[in-house]
Amino acid sequence: MSCTMMSVSRRDMLKFSAVGLTGLTVPPMLWADTGADNPRKIKLPGLLQNEDCTNFFYFQDFPAGKAGEVVDRYVDVLAGAGVTVLLCNTNGRRTNYRSKVWESFWDGYDPEGPDSQQFLSAVPPEQRTKYRTLVGNMLEVHKQGVDYPARMIKRCRHHGISPWISLRMNDVHNNNNLDHPFHSALWRKQELFRQGHPGYYARALDYAHPEVREHYKALIAETLDLYDIDGLELDFMREPYLFSKGKEQEGRQILNVWMRDIRVLIDDATQRRGHAVSLGVRIPSCPDTALGLGLDVPAWAQEGLVDLVVAAPRWQTLEFAMPLEKWRKLLGDRVTLAGGLDVNYSPSPAVKSRLVTPEEATGAAVAVLSSGADVVYLFNYFQHGHPKWPIPEYQRMLQSFSSMDKLQKLPRRHAVTFRDVVVPGEKYQTPLPAKAKQVSFTLPLGPIPPSGWRLKVMIEIGPSEDMPTVSLNDIVGKLQNNEATSKGNCLLTYSFPLAALSGRNNDIVSVTTTGKEPVNVLRVEVDIRL
16 A cells, blocks of 8 residues: 555545544544644743633723723733733633624623622522622623723733633533523533533533534634634633543544544634644543543544643642653653643642642642643632732742743742542542551652752641651651641651752652551641742
């Protein structure tokens, strides 16, 4: 057989696959644009920032005729924070701009009407003022003649920021209240819901239904038609549960075909715009989890369907030990690999999440950049609301996330946490709490800091337990402090020489007891500072 197959264009092959050649095996080189001048070969640099579809509107005022200036000032702060790629989210279950294919957030809302109007009837009374602020501000921006995404894009280009749009692929906010105005009509069709899953994600849409796939494809097509963007992100972390119980692997094939359709739309946009338009996805932190949910990200990368992959936790906590090196091996070198940071921290599911500190965010960013990722990606890191950093500190912190050199000059904290996305039916054992005579935890602690820096390990254990021995890479630490927590547990602090760090990003913290009873480890943190 000759190489005549190679004369078929990549775009044509994508179209062929969309109409039924799903069993065809196509060499990765056929899908990848390999020309020397191909801009898709250039990885995204700097810092990636996601702005969700609502936060901006909750915290701004829009005087008459000033909506555009308010948008500009918001982007100006991000430019001062060193953001190089801004991913503007435009949808939840409705859109925050005037869409022709989806309902907008304000459709059905009367800004002059009372709180008792039909649109707000399903919103709990104590939440109506806040929700009116949200949809009222979106409507006000629209009434002032400002297209919010377009204005964001224009200001990004003014600052040299690469503008992207991020679309949430299965958002389930307010899913316990189907009459809530957050939902569009499609989200009230119970026959489209995933089956066999109780709980928070039970009313996520099932992508096995063509109506669901077409609903999102229409939004994607409209986005690419309306907005001159550098890239489009499909955010599968809102939410990654796309198929009914036991149908995830059947769904995997359905989604692969659909992704090829979307790549055709992306390539068409590239031709129309005269510049590269990239496609990104935000997916679970663990490759096996993504695959188990029907998200065949390695195949998407190998076929050249995606240019950016963001491995990320969902919401409950930062992850300080995401398997980014494994992702890199699966994806190859062409794709930009980003490590996602969310804004919460919790050592285990039983502990209520709290907002991250600057030191914890720094530690997570160091782990990302030292574990195989190209860039850091921030999610839920807003100017207003959370993480509640004053603007000067907010800008200073964000500026550091794009540079390992800058990060290494800041105090940082690494912690043992957990994966907050699991495959239905998976028996996932969180690292903490851990009860045993000896237990070990692996953390990528990054580069060894210069002489003079201090290294400490903090562990929280149950009350009235024997003091354990704590070692870091087989070097035993010195117990410095023992204090009681508000819950009556013991928080122990051990000091270590810098020589205890491996510098190979594969550091092991071990906790050992010689007492009669096993030690109950509830929290493990490593603090590195000058």
